[in-house]
Amino acid sequence: MAAVHGDVHGHDDHHPSGIMRWVMTTNHKDIGSMYLWFSLTMFFTGGFLALGIRAELFQPGIQILEPELFNSFTTLHGLIMVFGAIMPAFVGFANWQVPMMIGAPDMAFARMNNWSFWLLPVAASLLVSSFFVPGGAAAGGWTFYPPLSTQGGLGVDMMIFAVHILGASSIMGAINIITTILNMRAPGMKLMDMPLFVWTWLITAYLLVLVMPVLAGTVTMLLTDRHFGTSFFNAAGGGDPVLFQHIFWFFGHPEVYIMILPAFGIVSEIIPTFSRKPLFGYSSMVYATASIAILSCVVWAHHMFTAGMPTVGQLFFMYATMLIAVPTGVKVFNWTATMWQGSMTFETPMLFAIGFIFLFVIGGFSGVICAIVPIDIQVQDTYYVIAHFHYVLVSGALFALFAGAYYWLPKWTGHMYDETLGKWHFWLSMIFFNVTFFVQHFLGLAGMPRRIPDYALQFADFNMISSIGAFGFGTSQLLFVYIVIKCIRSKEAAPEKPWDGATTLEWTHLPTPAPYHSFEKPPVFKPVSH
Amino acid sequence: MAQSNKIEINQTMMKKLLIFSVVMFVFGYAMVPFYEKFCEVAGINNLLQPDKLAKTMEVDTNRWVTVEFDANTRGLPWDFKPLQRSIKFHPGEPVEVMYEITNHSDREITGQAIPSYSPRFLDKHLRKFECFCFTRQVLKPKETRVMPVQFVIEQSLPEHLHTLTISYTFFELPVGSKAVSEK
Numbered sequence: 001m002a003a004v005h006g007d008v009h010g011h012d013d014h015h016p017s018g019i020m021r022w023v024m025t026t027n028h029k030d031i032g033s034m035y036l037w038f039s040l041t042m043f044f045t046g047g048f049l050a051l052g053i054r055a056e057l058f059q060p061g062i063q064i065l066e067p068e069l070f071n072s073f074t075t076l077h078g079l080i081m082v083f084g085a086i087m088p089a090f091v092g093f094a095n096w097q098v099p100m101m102i103g104a105p106d107m108a109f110a111r112m113n114n115w116s117f118w119l120l121p122v123a124a125s126l127l128v129s130s131f132f133v134p135g136g137a138a139a140g141g142w143t144f145y146p147p148l149s150t151q152g153g154l155g156v157d158m159m160i161f162a163v164h165i166l167g168a169s170s171i172m173g174a175i176n177i178i179t180t181i182l183n184m185r186a187p188g189m190k191l192m193d194m195p196l197f198v199w200t201w202l203i204t205a206y207l208l209v210l211v212m213p214v215l216a217g218t219v220t221m222l223l224t225d226r227h228f229g230t231s232f233f234n235a236a237g238g239g240d241p242v243l244f245q246h247i248f249w250f251f252g253h254p255e256v257y258i259m260i261l262p263a264f265g266i267v268s269e270i271i272p273t274f275s276r277k278p279l280f281g282y283s284s285m286v287y288a289t290a291s292i293a294i295l296s297c298v299v300w301a302h303h304m305f306t307a308g309m310p311t312v313g314q315l316f317f318m319y320a321t322m323l324i325a326v327p328t329g330v331k332v333f334n335w336t337a338t339m340w341q342g343s344m345t346f347e348t349p350m351l352f353a354i355g356f357i358f359l360f361v362i363g364g365f366s367g368v369i370c371a372i373v374p375i376d377i378q379v380q381d382t383y384y385v386i387a388h389f390h391y392v393l394v395s396g397a398l399f400a401l402f403a404g405a406y407y408w409l410p411k412w413t414g415h416m417y418d419e420t421l422g423k424w425h426f427w428l429s430m431i432f433f434n435v436t437f438f439v440q441h442f443l444g445l446a447g448m449p450r451r452i453p454d455y456a457l458q459f460a461d462f463n464m465i466s467s468i469g470a471f472g473f474g475t476s477q478l479l480f481v482y483i484v485i486k487c488i489r490s491k492e493a494a495p496e497k498p499w500d501g502a503t504t505l506e507w508t509h510l511p512t513p514a515p516y517h518s519f520e521k522p523p524v525f526k527p528v529s530h
Numbered sequence: 531m532a533q534s535n536k537i538e539i540n541q542t543m544m545k546k547l548l549i550f551s552v553v554m555f556v557f558g559y560a561m562v563p564f565y566e567k568f569c570e571v572a573g574i575n576n577l578l579q580p581d582k583l584a585k586t587m588e589v590d591t592n593r594w595v596t597v598e599f600d601a602n603t604r605g606l607p608w609d610f611k612p613l614q615r616s617i618k619f620h621p622g623e624p625v626e627v628m629y630e631i632t633n634h635s636d637r638e639i640t641g642q643a644i645p646s647y648s649p650r651f652l653d654k655h656l657r658k659f660e661c662f663c664f665t666r667q668v669l670k671p672k673e674t675r676v677m678p679v680q681f682v683i684e685q686s687l688p689e690h691l692h693t694l695t696i697s698y699t700f701f702e703l704p705v706g707s708k709a710v711s712e713k
Contacts, residue, residue, distance in 0.1 A: 210554055236701030
């Protein structure tokens, strides 16, 4: 392999070609691209499972998936979308953007960066191949509550191992991002001069090192309960399954903010650019992000209101949860105020960013509704909850990812994406997303439970509408792949600075496309007043 | 010089963050005893500690409650049954019932009984002073043992409830594991 020989000669611009370039690369842009392609692949894998679920629910009765397989589909859909699609996609953005936005030549630990990425395909293949082992994939829901998760077969072990690997990858990635941001900023760039995307990722990375080890501990306990005779969660041996829920959600609630804070960051870059105004209330944005992160650590038991808890505990977690609406509201008002009297244009990134604000607020409000104990007891484990978290994760996190992808594609590839097709992608996604998920609020309020392959006849119409929307949404995403490939292959060079309102370093100090090695000499940074 | 200095700063930071991750991993485990202690102090999930007898327990002779007894085993070769199907008494009146277990196998087996009640919130009105479920039970091959449960149903029991069920299920404790009560 010539590629291996090439690498022996030392540290210059020669890098291995072909596949070895990608296996051995330590370049943050290469690794960022790999993260993004990986998460896109996982997005379609998880999407395939989602369409399987929606196809089964198209009509009452069992048509396509046997109940056990249906349960595996819901479980793996959740795990793959959370750990395989959304989280790695944001890490991909961090890899590309954080060094360029703070004027650093690369990530702090380039070799570890390569490791963090290459753990992901291993974990993903464990998850996907668990469908084909005896007993099938894990089927106890993506939250893998015991006793179901202490009982399942080999598929559950593979899932546990995959979660271990994904956790290790996330922790390494987070350590890398924190060190890069804190130690490698361009001279003169103070913390409060950093772009908001960098700020949100700094806080997210701290959340990751705070809670991912706890998740690793939880699944380790599960593993020893299954195979080594411990009884952490086994009532027969004196354990307590409710304890699992506490430890899981101690990780799980900060986790949902891990998936949304970087989305806030992306939107906070895009809204000012296309409003041609500086971000309104920069420092309040930073403090709001930090408050959300801190509050997210003390609200976990709102996932467990029906598990049995003293009233005083329910009240504490209810009020703490509702309190999160305050810093989140600050953010929404700031974005709106940024747009106020701006000379706005509506290119695809801006459309997705505005769609994000609009739909994320709906998801946020249904979150406040779910926080109210008596209502939560009613809607617990119904489609209302499904609708709520898809509004924050799909039209929240995913729309922000699309917005960011369109925003930075010209910088990454040097070519402009097709604006008309991009707008089509936005409007199709926007319409089909709401067709899919808005009706699920009604299903949930009417009492349809989640995680069931069959349902009572009165739910038939809304389910059919939802399934039609889901297939429309899924198909629309193929358009995104086409747009990205068309953009990469395009012969036309993008303008040096396609967005005239952009003010961050990657637009002002680097050519388009960004060179393979950027900021080897730190840029001269002049702070803009916020 | 500046370059190597920078690498050093980065590596110090990595070490700190790695240590922090390990601490958080241990924290996950620390939540287990913390949770148990918390439940004990708050009186939640208090299945295995005897309750204290109130000094003056008034008997409500105006109404009767019937308590039915149920016994199950899960995965161990024991015969487990209450010696009386049900008992009728006044709220506030202390009662004692007997259960019998027999080990039919040829090996020594350790079991732990876990109670469950119907209605679910019965534990708020039930005070147990003595129960075989407070400790693990070790039965030699072919051994039979008769064991008491002493309890009182408090007067706070809602008026509309007349029939209650107390159920126990014996689980086998793996060799070497500790019973709940010994933790």
